[in-house]
Amino acid sequence: MKLLFKLLLTLIVLGLGLYWFAGYTPEDTNTPRSPHTQREESLESTEDQLSRTERINRLFHFKEAVQTALHNRVPQNQQVKGDQISTHLKEALVATEDKRFYDHGAIDVFGIGRAFYTNVTAGKTVEGGSTITQQLVKNLFLSSKRIMSRKVEEVILAYLMEYYYTKDEILAMYLNTIYYGNDYYGIYQASNGYFDTTPAHLTLGQSALLAGLPQAPSYYNPIKNYKVAKERQRTVLTLMAQQGIISNREADKAYYSNLQLTSGETDSTDYSNTELESKTTTDSNSTSRTSKSSHPSSHSSSPDKFSLDE
Template sequence: MKKRRRRSPKRLVRFLFLLLCVFLGAYFLSGGLAIFSAHTWQAAGDFLPRPEQHPPSNTLTDDSDDTISERLSRIVFLKRAVNSRLDRSHYTRIDEIPTSMQQAVVAVEDKRFYDHHGFDIEGIMRATLVNLQQGEIDEGASTITQQLVKNLFLTHERSFGRKAEEFLLSLAMEFNYSKDEILEMYLNTIYYGSNFYGIEEAAEGYFGKRPSELQLPEAAMLAGLPNAPSLYSPYVDFMMAKKRQFVVLDAMVRAGYIDKTIAEDAKIKPIYLAH
């Protein structure tokens, strides 16, 4: 298994600098300095990377009417807010989820998950450059932490204020929870298509198995679904699901989690769906 790298002092300095920038941005947004009009903020927001289009884990999630005090309370009392959103009736602990499933998700969704502090600076810069080159918001840079925050609390509104809130919540999430806890919550809340929310429903719904029983080919297929659940669901288009599975397995090879021989073997193993 690939060893997790420790966060270097240089990364910490860069993180603290970015944290300062985020808080200054939040200060501006709250009316601290009225040097920008609402139109200007909206225009700036249009150049930000688009968030991943995942349905929220809780269909009642709608922050559009939340007051500023409610949003601040959510950040300050994050754990209480998180607990109110999680569905513990269908919840699988991280030690009951195969390592291959965890690695597959990290490899394909957020390869720097164990190194960043909630958002991937390099990914944001790359996505912003692509968006500017194409003249439209076409590529996102959401980390696993950001996706979790959006699934739990936020709508898919595209604005600077919405993105700033996402950054602050992601920072709070990283400070309050370990990486394993964040990954555990992500796996239990993400949408896998075909009306399956969370790893337990997805494993049972697609393969008739408990999460702990998933094999590498099945784990790789599941890990590929959240990117576009309605497109990659094996119940919708099995060949598209297989192509996406190949992408995930190749990403695992590049990340050093498995070697090419294991990946190629997993690609040809048959997949048996529950229905």
Template sequence: MKKHKKRRIYRKLFRFVFFLFLVFFVAFFLSGGTSFFSPRTWQHVGDFLPKLEAVLPANQQRDTVQEISTVDRLSRLIFLKRAVDARIDQEHYVKLRDIPADMQNAIIAVEDNRFYSHCGFDLQGIMRATLVNLQYGEVTEGASTITQQLVKNLFLSHEQSFGRKAEELLLALDMEANYSKDEILELYLNTIYYGSNYYGIGPAAKGYFDKKPQDLQLPEAAMLAGTPNAPSLYSPYVDFMLAKKRQFIVIDAMVRSGYIDKNTAESAKIKPLYLAKPTE
């Protein structure tokens, strides 16, 4: 009898404890406890880890991008912000609020028109870019999203392989999970190569037009937005006429995307540009 009594007591106690756990987890999730599983929550854990040594972004490394171990790759995925911070040039970093809307819109229009609606990769954008390139008879728009280009600029080599492409996709999804769209755009504008050895919008605005980014006008912004597609070709210091042709393409893309009207576009195309250095 005593054994049966004890078993009943244990069962009741187990049911009671199980009920308490159930109530706790229900309350936990209803009160926003799901954020515990959010990728952004884990980024704060990275703050307690040793700070990573500053290193140049992948697109600024002259030699082949250094290979990293599988453990380091996983660490980069889990603590992405820690890895990003180690590769950002804080000295020349420009906040999005100090970058004119025309510059932001020009980049989005020509590089990734659906930037604010995709989750890091864009199948519709791939088809659109293909049609635009066929229309112009040359590669004027890329199929990679701004997010994909950002993670490539920061971390990846130019190797064309399934493994590297898979890593790019994972990092792009991770970036979208941990950063807002405006933060991603800000990082992108500060890390892309604008040609003539100018990395980031701050050095590019100064180097090409002797201006701060916030002082850029539409024609200047459109020319800068055109350079990342092929920096060694579209730099106005390399070939001004080719850079001007590319500027027209960017301005037309802004019209198609609804950022400017046709009259504003035609006015921007004929407005003279004054470079900081004379061209040959």
């Protein structure tokens, strides 16, 4: 009854707002949008062919539907449990995609209101209001149809997701179903493919880069667009520092660390080292000019100032 009450209340509160907001998704931003892969097109086609009866039946056999959808997207032996995923990655993802993830339910009414105001003020879509739970539902039950009934169905499925699974389980499933570009689906493939490591051993720098990929995985692909990927990584690290998850010093260190990419490593290493040498020189000159001062460096300043953006 509690679940039903929350669901009905949300549907009433959102009402026409959902209709207006129906076309907004996390990808509908001013960031270049990646094209669908053949796998996603196939999954969308299958979803679109489901009858109304089949979609309703899914609501009453939700956990079975989730498991089937997971297996269709990522092989069983590549699905990673939450305790086998780096804390850095989970923190980076939440900071970037849904900073109130652990505080709100399936739907973030405040987030939708904020996105509504931001988009109306900007005169275009610059921010989405979907929660990680909603994004997971979209990943599992892809559909090319952008109609009101599908948005309402998404809300219902999101509530069921939060009812049957914990926040950590939802986060793990989300990380297991994301497309990371370069034909990598799920965090297992992305960790191994980009860095030749496991999800549990991802560094802060690697985690920040991966957390920034879902918005536009092909565009931010570090193998093909390394400099753009580094800019996105800096954005993620900045958000983490602003939210007090990491310090400025940790953000700087992560940004200038060698990502150890398995492909295109020479180009990426040279780029990183060039930046690091430039920064080291700058820091050395700064230190020389202030050698008589006892004030701490900018790296130890408050978390809301990531020195790379200053």
